[in-house]
Amino acid sequence: METSFMRLLRIASFALASAMILGCSKDITGTTSDVPALAFVRYVHAMPDTGEVDVHLMDAVENLNFADPSTGYIPYRTVSTYTGINAGARHFRVFTNMQSTDINVVSQVIFDTTLTLAANTYYTILHTGLARAGATPHQHFVLITDTKPTVPANQVAIRAFVAATGVGPVDVYKTRDTVSATALPSSPSFSSVAFGAPTTYATFAPDSLVLRVFNSGTTAPTLSKILAPVGAAQQPLLDPVAGTRVGGTALTAFIFPAGVAGSPNKGVTAVSVVYGVDVRPPRQ
Template identity: 25%
Template sequence: MPRHRRPAARAAAVLGAAAAAVAAALLVPGAAAAAPAASYLRLAHLSPDTPTVDVYVTSVSDPAASFTVPGVGYGAVSPYRSVEAGTYTVSMRPAGAPASSPPVISTTVQATAGTAHTVAGVGMSSTLGLAVLDDSLTVPPAGNASVRVINASVAVPQVDVGPPGGPAWASAVKFGTTTGYRDVPLGATTLQVGAAGQAPVSLPVSLDASSVYSVILVDKAGTLDTQVHRDSTGATVVPVGGVETGFGGAAGPSAGFAAGIAAAVAALVLASGTFLLRRSGSRTR
């Protein structure tokens, strides 16, 4: 190759190497700084006669990580929020009350990495308590979902829950209590909720594979209603309503964004190399 073409060739090679490095940094998983291991918190108001509250979650070690969920009424269950591992105080105040006012009730949660918790106001207002529930992130066996029952209904202070004609998912579940998780078959089904001396109430339920659920019984307009909340799903053991849905947390560049940047860099290199080679070729004529 003539000597006057070597600078252009060297420049094109340098640009190509730079493009490859940029593309690798953008496209290779783990190139971005790893986020600290997270825990997940979810809030619930399950006290039928307690008015709407503002819920304060305060980090003991980092006040900047604290947050407030205003206007939480009976039957409300928040999405999960990703939080750093540590100790948190969860407090309830009447909706609109100053943050400096004494809380109606409070409790402490120890959030450890890789765990999820639901902090729920339970019972009647005269005996209101905050229950810290350990939410399951364990994938159920193939062909099953995993379900627990939370009874927040005073209409049925003690109930049996299960499909018609099948084994009960939970028996004698008292108001204000939560059962353990149980593996159950998949698919849409009718859930029967029955109490002693009362005709059972039929409620629709649909369950997906590899998913964990909380079935919450609540009072709605004087009748029994059921809420089905997905606690976790799949082998990634990331609760639904966590970082992916935008309720807290931060993410690195998306795959599409990174691919677009890499393509733009490659196009720039190609154009620059073509220009240099043409310029070099024109000097030989």
């Protein structure tokens, strides 16, 4: 037999459920936010006399992270991925890092500038030059508008870019491997590449690729020969990974000089190539 307490409990539960339903029925739209107009930026550390740095936006709290995800800082020869940030006039500041936790080190500002970024546009922020007092050319930003190529599914595109003074002009040859005995093509893929601007894109069928770098007009000595990332084809649960064996990929080969003697980069003793991803292959 139902007691008065049980009846009261049942009625109270029904009333609470009804109130919740009525409350929800009056606000079913939620809160919406406009998607901001974004510009897409990547950072290239091309200061051969400067060690690890941090880059921050100073005008707003925003998810900007150019650092190596495995370390949390930006060493020489870093080519970051693109990050979307609000378009417009944006205030950037570069700090020393040097793998230090000392506030007197990591609070030192080495560069401060404002860049105006257009919406729906891709940029490379090339931080190049020398940071030491009195050194020339002195460190500065070069803002490069990246016009992304349309790459067919059966092709890969690549271009070359000398990222700092201290190397170049150079000729760049494309071979399949790094074996020294491999014969060079009859002509370079990119000729007399000098500091300051990327070449146009060259396309080729997907395959392994090594760019061999020489002083312009010579084929010896080899300044650099580094295998480009080969990528990975799409898998049932995985997107394709950009690389020279995956059609639809576009890369930039950034060519860096050796580090300056006596600087934090003194261990970088030769010209090197770092490949940045410009266009990722589409999902199928």
